[in-house]
Amino acid sequence: MTTHPISRTNEELIADRARLLGPNVSTFYEEPVHLVKGDGVWVWDAAGRKYLDCYNNVPHVGHCHPKVVEAICKQASTLNTHTRYLHEGILQYADKLTATFEDPLKTVIMTCTGSEANDIALRMAEAVTGKRGVIATDHTYHGNTTMVAQLSATNTPGTGVGGHVRFVPAPDSYRPLGGLGGMAHAQAFAAEVQAQIEALEQTEHGFSALIVCPYFANEGFPDLCEGFLQPTAEIVRKAGGLLIADEVQPGFGRIGTHMWGHQRAGIVPDVVTLGKPMGNGHPVGGVVTSMEVMSAFRTSFRYFNTFGGNPVSCAAAEAVLDVIEEEGLMERARDVGAYARAGLEDLASRHACIGDVRGSGLFFGAEMVLDRQTKEPATGFTKRIANEMRREGILINFLGIHYNVLKIRPSLQFRPEHADILLATLEKVLCRLDLKP
Numbered sequence: 001m002t003t004h005p006i007s008r009t010n011e012e013l014i015a016d017r018a019r020l021l022g023p024n025v026s027t028f029y030e031e032p033v034h035l036v037k038g039d040g041v042w043v044w045d046a047a048g049r050k051y052l053d054c055y056n057n058v059p060h061v062g063h064c065h066p067k068v069v070e071a072i073c074k075q076a077s078t079l080n081t082h083t084r085y086l087h088e089g090i091l092q093y094a095d096k097l098t099a100t101f102e103d104p105l106k107t108v109i110m111t112c113t114g115s116e117a118n119d120i121a122l123r124m125a126e127a128v129t130g131k132r133g134v135i136a137t138d139h140t141y142h143g144n145t146t147m148v149a150q151l152s153a154t155n156t157p158g159t160g161v162g163g164h165v166r167f168v169p170a171p172d173s174y175r176p177l178g179g180l181g182g183m184a185h186a187q188a189f190a191a192e193v194q195a196q197i198e199a200l201e202q203t204e205h206g207f208s209a210l211i212v213c214p215y216f217a218n219e220g221f222p223d224l225c226e227g228f229l230q231p232t233a234e235i236v237r238k239a240g241g242l243l244i245a246d247e248v249q250p251g252f253g254r255i256g257t258h259m260w261g262h263q264r265a266g267i268v269p270d271v272v273t274l275g276k277p278m279g280n281g282h283p284v285g286g287v288v289t290s291m292e293v294m295s296a297f298r299t300s301f302r303y304f305n306t307f308g309g310n311p312v313s314c315a316a317a318e319a320v321l322d323v324i325e326e327e328g329l330m331e332r333a334r335d336v337g338a339y340a341r342a343g344l345e346d347l348a349s350r351h352a353c354i355g356d357v358r359g360s361g362l363f364f365g366a367e368m369v370l371d372r373q374t375k376e377p378a379t380g381f382t383k384r385i386a387n388e389m390r391r392e393g394i395l396i397n398f399l400g401i402h403y404n405v406l407k408i409r410p411s412l413q414f415r416p417e418h419a420d421i422l423l424a425t426l427e428k429v430l431c432r433l434d435l436k437p
Helices: 010-021 066-076 088-098 114-129 182-201 230-238 261-265 291-300 311-326 329-348 379-391 416-432
Strands: 035-039 042-045 050-053 107-111 134-137 165-168 209-212 242-246 271-274 285-289 354-360 363-371 397-399 405-407
Touching: 050 416, 066 311, 088 107, 088 285, 088 311, 107 114, 107 291, 114 209, 114 242, 114 271, 114 285, 114 291, 134 182, 165 182, 182 230, 209 230, 230 242, 285 291, 311 329, 329 354, 329 363, 329 416, 363 379, 379 397, 379 405, 379 416
Parallel strands: 134 165, 134 209, 209 242, 242 271
Antiparallel strands: 035 042, 042 050, 107 285, 271 285, 354 363, 363 405, 397 405
16 A cells, blocks of 8 residues: 655644644544545555454445445536435435335435434424423433434533433343343333333423334443343333334444344334445435324425435445345355354453453444453453554444443454454453453
């Protein structure tokens, strides 16, 4: 690779970010990476150093996939406008996208981001129910619009009135509610939702929707039993509310077993929201729902998005669906993910700091603990692992209720040989680091 001349150091770039972008603009890692190129599962920094990208789900089918790049360039050189003009691209994409969903999820609104999609989903719930009260877990993230940001209990926005939002404890398969796993855990979660529905119904807000990531990604992707969400879905429907599935992280075949996280969870939501990986880095998002819900929304709100559903975005998104199918990437995610998790289990047999290994497809990781008996979270240690892996040329991160779960979420181009590099490097780091600082 040709290296890019480094005109400014990382310290100078960070200073310029603060000067030009404002304070508190976050970066990954204690030593931020200055990326200049990506190809497949690899990225390069300005000095020419190569990193294995095991984290970023935006380049879903690989950094700079040639078919997606070609689709973007071809459409951008032909026409790009908005949906108030007729264009076949959005209809062709909507047909392909909704074919991956079950009935009655057959209508689409295109947006630019997942935040916009979740904002629309909440408005759909209000249009259908006439109420505004929303329930989310207490360790989730659904976006950054004023309305959607209020759904976060861990990153509170500091603006807006969030009295219409109620939180329930995030599912945790390693430390389940009531100390019980399986369907007992599912019933305990459903009971928490029921309690918050009743609380909202005693307010002026009422209950309109439960919004969840069906994979509970930010919560640490707990290993939940089949049918875990079914008791909760029944409670939500009985109360007249909508079930919203945020598929930004588990969707588009990433989990290997199914195209969508809610399919793996065994439920059919009322509304599905999409984002980041949808256009492989091109800003595309969307909402999929039934004609009944869509009609209620379109009747209640005059909604138009200049860039949502533009021909270039639709071309990028359609190319992503084509690549997933043509290259068998969902099946690859299933097989390579199983291979990588087996490797993590092997590491756990030699490293007591690994308390739990879990995941599905190419969204997997390990929960790090100070003691396996007490399950005391190794939060600081986990952060050190992520930073040491970055120094070794591997990009991963961490999340979870206690921020002690290694988050490994590579593109669907990830292969067994890449998993071998990841695992060998992780063992090297674990052998080098002391568990307690």
